Structure formats: C-alpha cells, structure tokens
Amino acid sequence: MAMGTPTHETWEEWLQMDFDGELGDLSDLNGGRQARLREHEASCAACTAERASLLEVARELREAEVAVRPDFTSAVMSALPPAGWESRHARAWAVPAALIAGLGGAAAIVAGVSAAQLRPGGQVLGAFRALFDLFSTAALAGAGLLQASWRGVGLALGDALSGSWVNMAAFGIGVLGLNLVLLRLLRKGRTAEAMARRRR
C-alpha cells in the first residue's frame, strides 16, 4: 500500500509505538513503518532527540522500581484459603472416597466372616444383610437421640419460660447479651488482624 510522507505527529506516534515494541515489522501490510522510521530518524535531529528522551524516561522509571519482599511468594502461598472450586475438584474427593471404600471393605469383611459363621453357604448375602442391619440400627439410634435431645431442650425451655413474664424477659436479655458479646469478640478479632497487618 502506497503512503505519502508522514507528518511530524505521525513520526512521533510511530516512534513511541516502536519504543513500546508495538510498531511491529508488518512491512507487507503497512508499508514497512519500522524501516521508514529508521530511515527518517537518521536524518531528523528532533526524532533522534525524542527517542533519546524516551529512553531516558524509561531508564529512570526502571531505576525507581522497588524490590519485592523475598518471602512474598511463600507468604501468599501459605495464606491461600481453600477456594470454592477446589472442593469440586476430583482430587478433593479422592481421600474421603478411599477412606469410605476402605472402611466399607473392612466392615464387609467383618460382617462376612460373622455371617459365614452363622449361616454357612450364604456368606455374600449375609454380609450385605448384616451391613444393612448395622447401618439402619445406627441411623435409627442417632435419629432417636437427636429427637429426644431437642425435645428435652424444648421441654426445659417451656418450663422455664411459661412460669412468668420475668423469666421471659430474663431470657430475652440473656440472648441479647450473648449476641453483644459475640459481636464484640468479632470486632476485636478484626481490629487485631488489621493492627497486625499494619505492623507487618
């Protein structure tokens, strides 16, 4: 593509782009801007001075760079919190899955051996039945305990509060106080964290 003689502003723009490595050498597409710029610079004192001043500014900015703390990377790596996406990763499930499989296998072996002793000839079926019985009994026992404990708490609270409005007010104040204490503790923690960061 043919191009006329660039204006001084265009030379300056090309000079800056060249300085930033953005002018490229796309000679087929833009008429060899880099080569033309070099040719122009050889005969233009203003552009030579402009390049020198750009180099000077860049050098000064580079010299003004500050050093990063040597332990920065390790500090960040050790502070990395568990990210939400990590729990969705297959690797995150590998250990728990292996643990469950191991425990299940061990339970199956134990139950199988016991069942074989009780019912010879039906080891496999016996093992599964024994496992099922074991788990269902544990689940029922757990559910029963949970229900009983909540019922117990409910009954105790009912007894305590139904007596009089004074008891109810005391209970309300107690809950409010507890919330205030928790709030204070949270704020204290945040302030301490902020101060520690400042000190660092």
Added chain:
Amino acid sequence: MTKAPDTATDEQLVVLVLRGDRDRFGELIGRYQARLVNYLYRLLRNLDDAHDLAQEVFLKVYQALDRFDPQYRFSTWLFRVAQNAAIDQIRRQRLKLVSMQRDGMGGDEPHEMDFPSPTPTPYGDLRNSERGGAIQAAVDALPWEYRELILLRHFSELSYEEIAQVKRLPLGTVKNKLFRGRQMLKERLAEFRVD
C-alpha cells in the same frame, strides 16, 4: 501428573492449578509479583500497603480462578482486579483523611483531599532529594487517567492491547493518552533537572 515446561503460558498454568496442582500458582505469583507490587506502590505510595494489597489481590484471584475467562489474558484480569482493589483502598484512605481533617480543623475551608504520602509532592521541595523521589513526584503529578496508563505500561509492562482491556478503552485512546502522559512526564522531569 505431567509437569508443564517452564515456558508454560499463564493460561496453561491456570489450567494446571485448576486441575489440582496448587504449587503452580506460585509460578504465577513469581511472574507478576514485582510488576504488581510496583504498580500498587506507585498508586498507594506506601510499600507495606502495596505488599498487603498485592497479597490480597493474589488471594482474590486464586479464589476466583475457576471464573477466569481464557479468552482474555491472565495479566489483564490480574491488573483489573488490582486496579479495582487499589481504587477501593484509596477511597477508604481518602474518607479516613477527610474525617480526620474534619475532626482536626472543624472549619468549612476547603482542604486538599489527598491521602498521606511518605514522599514529598511539591516540586520545589525536591531539589535535594534523590532521583527516585523526583520520579515518584513526577508520576504523582500526572492526572489520574494518564498516571494509570503510564504505570500499566512501565511498571506492569502491559501491551497497548492489554491496557485497553484493563481500562476498557479503545486502543487509539490508549495510544494517545500514553503519548500525552509521557510528554507531561518528560516535561516534569525536565523541570526537575533545571531546578
């Protein structure tokens, strides 16, 4: 797991981290820590704050790594997060300073709303200071829109296209503003030399 060559791109490293190779994130930190700390230091003017904020930025980026859009460059994303974090911090500092000024002065006179700086800003005070201070002052004296571009180009070493993406500006505007910003910077540094 197969180790990626050391020449792995940022985007390849992100994929490896997402596959569970957490240590690869350390490589990304190593690549960007100097540029990020320097960029933030020039904006916040405090090295400790710059380190703290750079750490926060890396932690934020790590937590959101699965939302990284591979059609953009990692550097663009990182510096956009950093820019937003820096702006938030500067706003907080300004609010704090304004509140301190109100408490201390009590009057309605206008005061310069800027955050505390360990380096002097007026040029006249710089005659005997080190060159680094002069550079800092020259950069600080640039209007915000130019200053940011100069920092993204010189300290963060981003290309025009990356800067355009971070700032969500047309490429031509980035070129023009960088050009203008550099002219201003040169003039201010020249003033210092004359002084």
